[in-house]
Amino acid sequence: MGNLSQKIFAVAHYVANKVQRPAVILLYHRVTTLERDPQELVVTPANFRAQLAHLAADYNVLDADQFLYHVKNKKAFPERSVFVTFDDGYADNYHEALPLLQQEQVPALFYITTSKINTNFELWWDDLERILLTADQLPLTLTVDIDGKKWEYNTGTLTAIRETYYALQQVLRFCKPAVIEAVMQQLYDWSGKSATGRPSHRLMTWEEVKAMGNADYATIGCHTHRHPAVGMLSYEEQYTEIGMSKEILEGVLGTPQVHFSYPFGGRKFLGTKRYYNADSIKACKALGLQLVTANYYGQVHSWSNPYALPRILVRDWPLDVFQAHMRQFFKY
Ligand SMILES: [Zn+2]
Incomplete structure (x- = not known):
């Protein structure tokens, strides 16, 4: 403004x-x-x-x-x-x-x-943080299908991972629930993390x-x-x-x-x-x-x-x- x-x-x-x-x-x-x-x-x-x-x-x-x-x-x-x-x-x-x-x-x-x-499942934005910002080791790139469209994100450095986290936050908040669920499933597979969430969240x-x-x-x-x-x-x-x-x-x-x-x-x-x-x-x-x-x-x-x-x-x-x-x- x-x-x-x-x-x-x-x-x-x-x-x-x-x-x-x-x-x-x-x-x-x-x-x-x-x-x-x-x-x-x-x-x-x-x-x-x-x-x-x-x-x-x-x-x-x-x-x-x-x-x-x-x-x-x-x-x-x-x-x-x-x-x-x-x-x-x-x-x-x-x-x-x-x-x-x-x-x-x-x-x-x-x-x-x-x-x-x-x-024991987290809300998706917390889950996104758990997968991207708490991992010791992630693959260098993330390719994800969002509602039939392929997106590629850099996850090679801590800065890139943080940017990817904020970018996905922005995209997913305007997606329908089924699309968000499908993206989260891809992220579990990609990171090797389970869907089970943290007690703190x-x-x-x-x-x-x-x-x-x-x-x-x-x-x-x-x-x-x-x-x-x-x-x-x-x-x-x-x-x-x-x-x-x-x-x-x-x-x-x-x-x-x-x-x-x-x-x-x-x-x-x-x-x-x-x-x-x-x-x-x-x-x-x-x-x-x-x-x-x-x-x-x-x-x-x-x-x-x-x-x-x-x-x-x-x-x-x-x-x-x-x-x-x-x-x-x-x-x-
Ligand atoms: Zn709310």
């Missing part, structure tokens, strides 16, 4: 936030300590705890029901309203994040991708999801079955992907599911590659979902579309950086 459009963007947000008090939705993925985190999705328990203590002291953290009430009824939010969400369903959400949320009395919503719950078990669903300060939501960019799928495929995670979670938890977040969830204005589109919103409405979040910068007002609400990604920020970001989120 150019300098001028950035300024216009900031001014538009500033004006909207002056007209009405905004609410901010925060997006987390993992709370744990990892040796390597190339996607920067991990917040350490120490930083997370400090962030929560700050939210509890200086902000008005709403739980899922309260947030839904304001969105559904188009009511202005209380001063300094914050909504805390987690994507994907990593086991550390239950073991490391939940105890800290309970300790600091901060509620959060956990969106679950269902296909790899209760398995596992998702929750069903017992953990159930315990989370019954826990104080936690609410469960859906995040598709296999985590595709739904904007790359037909309407029917989107309906099935989103609907399957909803149906599975309702079966396990025994409660209606009304929350959903788009995988990846970025809002792109240009090009044909989309993380979500008008059909996604239509599918969510048809499935009876009531509060749907995306992943782009912005604040929530009473006039915001409840089927594509903005969320702000939180990084592993120490307290002073988090405080500064929070002040800015409410201003621009």
